[in-house]
Amino acid sequence: MQIRDQxxxxxxxxxxxxxxxxxxxxxxxxxxxxxxxFLTHAHIDHIGLLPTLIQQGFKGEVIxxxxxxxxxxxxxxxxxxxxALRASEIKKIARKxxxxxxxxxxxxxxxxxxxxxxxxxxxxxxxxxxFVRFEDQKDGAAIVFSGxxxxxxxxxxxxxxxxxxADVLFLESTYGDRLHGDRAHRMERLAEVLDRCLSDGGKVFxxxxxxxxxQEILYELDRIFSNTEYQSRFPRLAxxxxxxxxxxxxxALEMTRIYSSLREFWDEEAKALLKAGDxxxxxxxxxxxxxxxxHTKLLEVKGxxxxxxxxxxxxxxxxxNHLADGIERPENDVVFVGYQxxxxxxxxIQGHANGSRTVALNGKKSRIRAGVHTLSGYSAHADxxxxxxxxxxxxxxxxxxxxxxGEPKARKALAAKLVERGYSVETV
Numbered sequence: 001m002q003i004r005d006q007x008x009x010x011x012x013x014x015x016x017x018x019x020x021x022x023x024x025x026x027x028x029x030x031x032x033x034x035x036x037x038f039l040t041h042a043h044i045d046h047i048g049l050l051p052t053l054i055q056q057g058f059k060g061e062v063i064x065x066x067x068x069x070x071x072x073x074x075x076x077x078x079x080x081x082x083x084a085l086r087a088s089e090i091k092k093i094a095r096k097x098x099x100x101x102x103x104x105x106x107x108x109x110x111x112x113x114x115x116x117x118x119x120x121x122x123x124x125x126x127x128x129x130x131f132v133r134f135e136d137q138k139d140g141a142a143i144v145f146s147g148x149x150x151x152x153x154x155x156x157x158x159x160x161x162x163x164x165x166a167d168v169l170f171l172e173s174t175y176g177d178r179l180h181g182d183r184a185h186r187m188e189r190l191a192e193v194l195d196r197c198l199s200d201g202g203k204v205f206x207x208x209x210x211x212x213x214x215q216e217i218l219y220e221l222d223r224i225f226s227n228t229e230y231q232s233r234f235p236r237l238a239x240x241x242x243x244x245x246x247x248x249x250x251x252a253l254e255m256t257r258i259y260s261s262l263r264e265f266w267d268e269e270a271k272a273l274l275k276a277g278d279x280x281x282x283x284x285x286x287x288x289x290x291x292x293x294x295h296t297k298l299l300e301v302k303g304x305x306x307x308x309x310x311x312x313x314x315x316x317x318x319x320x321n322h323l324a325d326g327i328e329r330p331e332n333d334v335v336f337v338g339y340q341x342x343x344x345x346x347x348x349i350q351g352h353a354n355g356s357r358t359v360a361l362n363g364k365k366s367r368i369r370a371g372v373h374t375l376s377g378y379s380a381h382a383d384x385x386x387x388x389x390x391x392x393x394x395x396x397x398x399x400x401x402x403x404x405x406g407e408p409k410a411r412k413a414l415a416a417k418l419v420e421r422g423y424s425v426e427t428v
Contacts, residue, residue: 001143002029003136004114010038010132010145010170014048024052032057036112039064040147041129042071042211044079051080051093059100065120066103067128067262071255073098075211078251082316106130107161124150124160125380126212127259127266133164144398145170148405149382149390151180155219156259156270156280160382162393169398171391173406173427174339174381176414186377191224193333193373194306195234198243202331203303205370207319207346209312210252212380213338215259217308218281219270220378221245225283248289248298248309248318256281289318299325303332312338314345314361323349324361332370337378342407350374388417403427 001008007029024031031053039047039062050062050072064072073094080090104110109119115138123129125148135142144166152159163169181189197204208214224230225242247253259281263274273280289295295318298307309319326332327349340346348359349368358365382390391401401423403411411427418425 003116003134003143004138006035006112006114006116007033008036008038008134009034011040011046011147012037012049012053013043013045015045024049024056030057032059034058035060037062038118038132038145039068039072040123040132040145041126042068042075043126043148043209044075046148047072047076048079050097051076051083054093054096054100062097062101063118064101064103065106065128065130067265068130069101069103069128070258070262071128071211072101074251074254074258078210119164121161121163122158123147124152124154124157124382126150127157127215127262131161131163133166142166143168143170146172146390148172148174148380149387150380151382151386154380155216156266158265158267160390162395163390165395165398167399169391169394169401170404171387171401171414172381173387173403173411173414175379175383176387176403176406176410176417177412178376178383178410179385180379180383181375181377186375187220187224187230189373189375189377190220190335191230191234193335193371194224194243196371197306197333198304200331201303202329202333202370203322203326204243204306204333204335205319205322205326206306206308206335206337207312207314207323208252208308208310208337210249210310211255213312213378214247214249214252214308214310215256215281216378216380217337218245218247218256218283218286221306222278222280222283225285226278242285243304243306244285244287245283245306246287246289246298246301246308248295248307248322250290252308252310253288253290295321312346313340314349320345320361323359324364324366327359327361327366327368327370330369330371334370334372336372336374339379339381384414384417387414388421391418391423392421397423399424401425 106120106122109117112118117135119133120130123131131146133144144163270280311317336350340350345359358367415425
């Protein structure tokens with residue numbers, strides 16, 4: 001996007017699954033010509049290309065909310081370890097990113113120069129996530145990029161803010177064709193799976209993104225374990241008989257530490273729990289697995305146990321080893337709490353439960369005999385209703401809406417609903 005001769009890039013992620021990517025070499029604007037990169041949040045599918053752009057000459061400014069800027073370096077340093085880069089190169093790129101990055105407050109207007117201003121609003125997707133509104137003060141033209149929008153009443157996170165007027169709105173559409181279950185229902189279903197785990201001595205594997213989803217699951221587990229209602233309905237969850245919970249991911253543990261340090265950005269519910277002496281993402285029987293040797297020992301641990309590990313779509317990471325070792329055992333369960341892109345092992349497992357199909361894990365096919373559960377209420381993305389509600393909270397209809405960040409079916413369904421409400425919509 002170009003505003004008043006300034007080249008602005010909003011997000012620079014890498015694709016997952018079968019999603020197509022556009023090589024940087026074919027971009028109409030070269031990395032060295034980009035003046036600003038705005039990051040809506042710190043997930044790799046929104047920041048993962050930043051090291052490549054640095055290597056190819058980007059030397060402008062990287063802008064995001066304060067929490068996002070705090071989170072991007074550990075996320076990118078972890079991602080770069082899987083590329084053909086020496087440790088010295090990773091450190092050099094990390095230092096460059098740190099030098100170029102600037103954090104800004106939510107809800108305030110800042111000058112970008114040449115008569116252009118911007119504002120960051122809370123998006124409710126993960127800690128620090130935002131939408132971005134640009135306005136040309138000379139002609140009043142405004143553009144809003146939604147980033148990834150989240151849900152109301154999400155643990156730890158403040159609810160999404162309302163966006164201001166926009167001539168053009170770029171709107172995400174990940175779940176534009178479906179509705180999520182409510183928060184109470186998802187916690188009940190998670191409690192049911194845990195109860196089953198304890199009843200047959202199995203393991204519950206939760207593939208979870210290190211940033212956002214892991215912390216949300218820890219919050220919900222703590223609520224379940226400490227809630228007398230769940231203990232009365234599911235006696236095996238009562239205090240003293242709860243299963244051990246293992247977070248088997250160095251990155252997720254680092255993200256959890258950073259989340260804890262950013263408590264000024266938590267919502268009021270989480271702050272109130274902390275003030276009352278109940279840390280919302282720490283509890284008894286919670287164990288962090290840092291070293292690979294500890295991970296190897298954990299593979300041999302008998303159930304019942306809950307194991308949270310990445311990657312969230314089972315494309316790599318320690319969760320693959322756990323699944324390869326345990327997915328053929330009927331006493332175990334796999335609980336999906338996030339989106340599974342087409343072409344990923346997670347999507348294969350999610351779509352073919354209880355032994356009907358196989359999945360390739362660590363170079364061999366495993367038959368799916370474990371129970372498979374999808375808790376859609378845990379999605380960090382707003383569903384169709386949430387997206388429509390967010391658009392309708394804007395002070396006036398955008399002149400044009402372009403739908404992005406969603407599969408064709410989701411974009412088509414959301415576009416139809418928006419058109420019904422009188423909006424001008426395009427899909428890209």
